[in-house]
Amino acid sequence: MSRYFSKSFLLFLFVIPIICIIYPSVLWVIGQVFFPFQANGSIVNGPDGKPVGSLLIAQPFTKDEYFQPRPSAASYDASASAPSNLSASNYLLRDRVARALGPIVVYSDGPKKGQQIAPDIEAWFQQDKFGGQPHIVAQWDDAHNELATGWVSADPTHAAYVDDWTKKHPNEVSKWKKDNPGTPDPKAADLAVLFFETFSKDNPGKFPSAVSHQGADGKTVTAIEPVNQGSDIQSIFFDMWRQEHADAPLQDVPADMVMASGSGLDPHISLPNAEYQLDRISQKWASDTKRDPKQVRNEIEQMIEANACAPFGGLAGEKFVNVLELNLALRNKYGQPQ
Amino acid sequence: MLQLWLLPAALIVTAVLVSIPLSKYCAWIMEGQYRPLPGFGWIERKLDSGPQDWKQYTAALLIFNLLLFVWGYVVLAVQPIMPLNPRHLGMLAPTTIFNSVTSFMTNTNLQDYSGDVHFSNFSQIFFTISNQYISAAVGFCALVAMIRAFRGEQKVGNYFVDMWRVLIYMFVPAAILSGVLFMQQGMPMTFKSTIQVATLEPGAMGTDDKGVAKEQTIVFGPVAAAIPIKQIGTNGGGFFGANSAHPYENPSAWTNFITCFDMMMFPFTLVLMFGRMLRRVRHSIVIYGVMLTLMVGMIAWAIYFELKPNPGLTAHPASVTYKIPSATAKGGFRELTIPQVAGLPIDQHLGNLEGKEMRFGIVAAPTFAALTTAVTCGAVNCAHDSLNPLTGLSPMVGMWLNCVFGGKGVGMINILLFLIIGVFIAGQMVGRSPEYLGRKVGAREVKLAVIALLVHPLMILGTTGLFAATSWGTKAEFNPAAHGFSEVMYQFTSASANNGSGFEGLGDTWGFNDNPNPAPTSRQLDIAAGLVMLFSRYLPIVAPIAMAAFLGMKKEAPSGLGTMRDDSMTFYWLLLGTIVILGALMFLPVAALGPLADHWGPMPFGG
Numbered sequence: 001m002s003r004y005f006s007k008s009f010l011l012f013l014f015v016i017p018i019i020c021i022i023y024p025s026v027l028w029v030i031g032q033v034f035f036p037f038q039a040n041g042s043i044v045n046g047p048d049g050k051p052v053g054s055l056l057i058a059q060p061f062t063k064d065e066y067f068q069p070r071p072s073a074a075s076y077d078a079s080a081s082a083p084s085n086l087s088a089s090n091y092l093l094r095d096r097v098a099r100a101l102g103p104i105v106v107y108s109d110g111p112k113k114g115q116q117i118a119p120d121i122e123a124w125f126q127q128d129k130f131g132g133q134p135h136i137v138a139q140w141d142d143a144h145n146e147l148a149t150g151w152v153s154a155d156p157t158h159a160a161y162v163d164d165w166t167k168k169h170p171n172e173v174s175k176w177k178k179d180n181p182g183t184p185d186p187k188a189a190d191l192a193v194l195f196f197e198t199f200s201k202d203n204p205g206k207f208p209s210a211v212s213h214q215g216a217d218g219k220t221v222t223a224i225e226p227v228n229q230g231s232d233i234q235s236i237f238f239d240m241w242r243q244e245h246a247d248a249p250l251q252d253v254p255a256d257m258v259m260a261s262g263s264g265l266d267p268h269i270s271l272p273n274a275e276y277q278l279d280r281i282s283q284k285w286a287s288d289t290k291r292d293p294k295q296v297r298n299e300i301e302q303m304i305e306a307n308a309c310a311p312f313g314g315l316a317g318e319k320f321v322n323v324l325e326l327n328l329a330l331r332n333k334y335g336q337p338q
Numbered sequence: 339m340l341q342l343w344l345l346p347a348a349l350i351v352t353a354v355l356v357s358i359p360l361s362k363y364c365a366w367i368m369e370g371q372y373r374p375l376p377g378f379g380w381i382e383r384k385l386d387s388g389p390q391d392w393k394q395y396t397a398a399l400l401i402f403n404l405l406l407f408v409w410g411y412v413v414l415a416v417q418p419i420m421p422l423n424p425r426h427l428g429m430l431a432p433t434t435i436f437n438s439v440t441s442f443m444t445n446t447n448l449q450d451y452s453g454d455v456h457f458s459n460f461s462q463i464f465f466t467i468s469n470q471y472i473s474a475a476v477g478f479c480a481l482v483a484m485i486r487a488f489r490g491e492q493k494v495g496n497y498f499v500d501m502w503r504v505l506i507y508m509f510v511p512a513a514i515l516s517g518v519l520f521m522q523q524g525m526p527m528t529f530k531s532t533i534q535v536a537t538l539e540p541g542a543m544g545t546d547d548k549g550v551a552k553e554q555t556i557v558f559g560p561v562a563a564a565i566p567i568k569q570i571g572t573n574g575g576g577f578f579g580a581n582s583a584h585p586y587e588n589p590s591a592w593t594n595f596i597t598c599f600d601m602m603m604f605p606f607t608l609v610l611m612f613g614r615m616l617r618r619v620r621h622s623i624v625i626y627g628v629m630l631t632l633m634v635g636m637i638a639w640a641i642y643f644e645l646k647p648n649p650g651l652t653a654h655p656a657s658v659t660y661k662i663p664s665a666t667a668k669g670g671f672r673e674l675t676i677p678q679v680a681g682l683p684i685d686q687h688l689g690n691l692e693g694k695e696m697r698f699g700i701v702a703a704p705t706f707a708a709l710t711t712a713v714t715c716g717a718v719n720c721a722h723d724s725l726n727p728l729t730g731l732s733p734m735v736g737m738w739l740n741c742v743f744g745g746k747g748v749g750m751i752n753i754l755l756f757l758i759i760g761v762f763i764a765g766q767m768v769g770r771s772p773e774y775l776g777r778k779v780g781a782r783e784v785k786l787a788v789i790a791l792l793v794h795p796l797m798i799l800g801t802t803g804l805f806a807a808t809s810w811g812t813k814a815e816f817n818p819a820a821h822g823f824s825e826v827m828y829q830f831t832s833a834s835a836n837n838g839s840g841f842e843g844l845g846d847t848w849g850f851n852d853n854p855n856p857a858p859t860s861r862q863l864d865i866a867a868g869l870v871m872l873f874s875r876y877l878p879i880v881a882p883i884a885m886a887a888f889l890g891m892k893k894e895a896p897s898g899l900g901t902m903r904d905d906s907m908t909f910y911w912l913l914l915g916t917i918v919i920l921g922a923l924m925f926l927p928v929a930a931l932g933p934l935a936d937h938w939g940p941m942p943f944g945g
Binding site: 001003004005007008009010011012014015016018019020023024026027028030031032034035038039040041042043046050051052053054055056057058059060061062063066070076077078079080081082083084085086087088089090091093094097098101105239242243245246250251252253254255256258259260261262263264265266267268269270272310311312315316317318320324327328331337 | 341344345381384385387394397398401402405409452454455463464467468471472498501502505506510513514517518521522523524525526527528529532533535536537538539542543554555556557558560562563567578579580583584585586589590591592647648649650651653678679680681682683684685686687688690691692693694695696697698699700701702703718719720721723724726727816817818819820821841842843936939940941942943
């Protein structure tokens with residue numbers, strides 16, 4: 001037996017240098033000599049000559065002048081790749097998708113064809129009736145406790161707003177403590193469900209949202225206030241609106257625009273997704289550069305066409321485009337966005 | 339239509355075509371008919387401890403694996419003080435190290451950590467790469483020993499020489515070739531750890547407290563060295579957390595094709611090598627056919643269901659009312675109504691895109707999911723947790739059966755267990771004593787086969803039951819209801835099948851030892867899965883080698899008129915039937931509780 005130990009040691013001694021030192025070194029030399037761009041991460045430089053990103057790694061874009069990548073469950077953190085892992089049965093998936101859709105979806109037919117549904121969601125929300133019952137926010141809160149809790153934990157200002165409200169509603173809070181003896185000292189997130197229930201009755205047709213005001217000293221102050229319009233209403237309550245308007249003809253959005261990728265770093269979007277964003281992008285660049293919108297649109301459309309490619313030349317999939325490559329081309333052609 | 343089936347068809351045809359000459363090459367190497375490279379003959383003679391009988395061979399295998407365990411433990415434990423660690427990553431939690439070490443030495447590569455977050459390049463090279471080479475060779479050698487025992491040889495070869503042959507003459511050249519192709523397509527190969535880039539739109543990543551725009555930190559490293567052997571050795575332990583979905587680990591549709599082919603190459607080859615070394619090529623072609631049938635079925639199933647839109651986002655036009663048996667309700671039933679749901683306006687003609695990448699093509703993800711579990715690789719190129727409910731059944735079936743080509747050698751060993759039991763059942767039916775390879779299969783052989791076969795369901799169902807019934811599992815579930823159960827079940831299925839893929843929503847990550855907020859039951863999951871991997875790896879290697887040795891010792895009887903031929907269509911159906919029936923008997927109940935309940939249950943499910 002001891003012979004097998006010594007032979008095992010010997011095997012390690014011979015094999016480890018080969019597979020852990022020689023083998024990677026051989027590949028490293030081949031990579032650095034023949035494929036230096038790829039072997040060093042496919043890094044591209046910006047207009048100022050400094051590296052701005054990798055062609056293979058998605059990075060976020062917020063400005064309307066740029067193509068936006070797919071949603072990322074990893075917040076585009078290229079040191080911690082991750083998918084969302086949400087299953088179809090998880091309401092959080094539907095909620096995330098619906099929130100992305102609300103502000104962008106347009107009617108596909110009928111008298112309002114081509115117009116956004118967002119104003120209609122706001123008008124419907126202000127009436128504060130869902131399924132024939134009053135108080136949309138309270139019903140939302142009741143059906144999706146997890147989302148209500150999630151709203152409170154999402155931002156410190158949200159939690160502070162609930163803490164404020166707790167001070168003003170001692171009766172409700174002490175009743176809650178009586179009903180939940182296990183949590184004698186509830187935090188803001190614990191009270192989320194109760195908070196929205198009373199908020200909805202105190203502020204019919206409103207939802208707490210961040211609003212910016214110009215103060216007397218000229219500084220902008222952002223605070224949480226009850227509002228009856230804006231992006232929170234359009235996104236959070238789109239799914240409920242949809243349930244009451246199941247027959248409204250809406251234009252389909254390309255799936256990869258609202259469904260997150262497997263790595264959170266997918267550098268590509270589908271060709272239909274790029275074309276869907278084309279109007280927004282070309283209008284913005286046209287106004288930035290004060291040029292004819294039609295001409296700008298044509299130019300950008302050609303850039304998309306030139307960039308698009310498909311797996312195995314189209315044999316095994318549909319066309320997609322590289323977001324960073326396109327945005328870099330836009331930046332080089334039109335300059336700094338305003 | 340062409341788009342749908344071209345990729346899987348091309349993959350299977352390529353793997354079959356390559357396996358024919360490659361099996362000849364492998365048999366030639368393993369029979370020792372080659373002339374060693376200059377200098378390597380000396381090493382071989384140094385390693386050779388003389389011919390071993392099956393007991394000695396198994397002992398050598400186990401002793402070597404013991405050392406491998408120590409090696410892995412040490413490498414991971416010293417990560418903080420080793421070079422190639424510019425991020426100053428600390429030590430992982432002890433249970434995570436235990437889990438990772440067992441996971442990599444058993445060729446499982448279940449990862450309760452994230453490669454990009456938790457591993458330095460030192461650990462990637464000396465832990466990941468070394469284990470991925472060595473553990474794959476262990477299964478290969480076990481199969482070769484079994485073949486020699488079947489041939490009636492008293493001495494089944496020398497373990498150390500076999501390991502050397504597999505590593506040097508098969509894995510290293512194949513990995514270098516793949517690595518070069520991968521790099522050409524964009525896979526990084528550097529010993530640096532990270533690169534900082536300013537984003538094209540400054541401040542898009544947010545700003546820090548002082549209002550300075552954040553940069554994007556990109557992690558990379560010797561990816562093109564790790565990935566080839568990860569696939570060729572059917573290991574599946576990714577360099578990055580997102581595994582083969584990560585753009586650096588799988589940069590294009592071409593690398594995805596090569597990645598898939600790499601993991602199929604040796605499992606396909608070994609079946610034919612089995613036939614060549616036994617001089618029963620027709621028999622091995624029958625086994626090959628059974629495996630191919632099951633594999634095509636699993637791929638087709640996965641593609642069919644994954645091309646349907648994500649059911650959580652579509653309309654469910656009619657409200658449905660179920661009557662559910664209830665002890666407390668009047669009349670013994672209570673009613674549950676699932677209201678009708680309006681669909682969201684999404685164009686899902688490419689199927690369910692949640693957790694998928696664009697660059698591989700439409701059916702790449704379900705094809706990969708079916709392949710990776712059939713050949714027990716365990717790499718993933720999409721988020722398995724987000725697969726449509728019924729698609730998820732395909733990878734599960736692959737791991738439950740664990741013999742559809744299977745891992746390096748081990749899959750072939752598993753199908754031989756089904757085969758012995760099938761032969762035994764057939765013998766019972768016709769009233770003749772069962773035979774295999776011209777030798778009578780006795781009680782001892784059947785007992786050993788059944789022990790090895792039963793380890794798998796016992797390990798899966800026992801641990802899944804324990805964790806699903808207690809807070810150990812329920813606290814770790816990320817998705818609701820039946821899908822949460824599937825997450826736990828998938829974890830232990832993957833551990834027992836030595837696969838390594840996962841429904842990764844499951845909270846199994848402790849991370850660094852000083853992590854203040856680890857997943858609450860990650861410690862229990864680490865240890866339980868670690869033990870499952872150990873049992874399910876070594877018992878089904880040792881017992882079949884013993885079985886083969888006992889069978890080989892018997893006298894070979896000439897085949898007569900009543901002998902069941904093992905190279906006929908009848909034998910094909912016998913083997914296929916045995917696998918399907920035994921598999922269904924063992925795992926249909928959990929399939930009903932997991933993916934089937936998920937599919938027919940309410941969608942979406944509260945929250």
